Amino acid sequence: MPYSVHLLASRRHGTLYLGVTNDLARRVDRHKRKVVPGFSARYDVCRLVWYEVHDRIGEAIAREKSLKKWRRDWKITLIEEMNPDWSDLYPTLNR
Structure with missing residues (x-):
């Protein structure tokens, strides 16, 4: 199972959020829909601007x-x- 480290941004040179997940598409979708209240929802950080994949958590x-x-x-x-x-x-x- 691949694991992804990712950076989300509110806009170009905007607020950044760094995270790790085992399902990048699902995780970004949750940020976009603001499912969990918190930092990324408060600052509208939902644009996936960078990621890399790793084989091990x-x-x-x-x-x-x-x-x-x-x-x-x-x-x-x-x-x-x-x-x-x-x-x-x-x-x-890819989904």
Whole structure:
């Protein structure tokens, strides 16, 4: 089962949310529908702008913890290397 580390944004250079999941499409859909009240719902953080896939949950969690320590400008560079236009990648996910 693949595990994904992902970054969501409210808009280009907007508020960022970093997370890890075993079902990226489902998780992003829950953010978009604001199913769970909290940070992402409050700040309308629902645009999938970056993700990477790992085979093991331990690897994904370690990567997430590492990225949480990164400075914001490093995260922006990471996003723009994969997705320079900050397009919502959710529609491109295979379901």
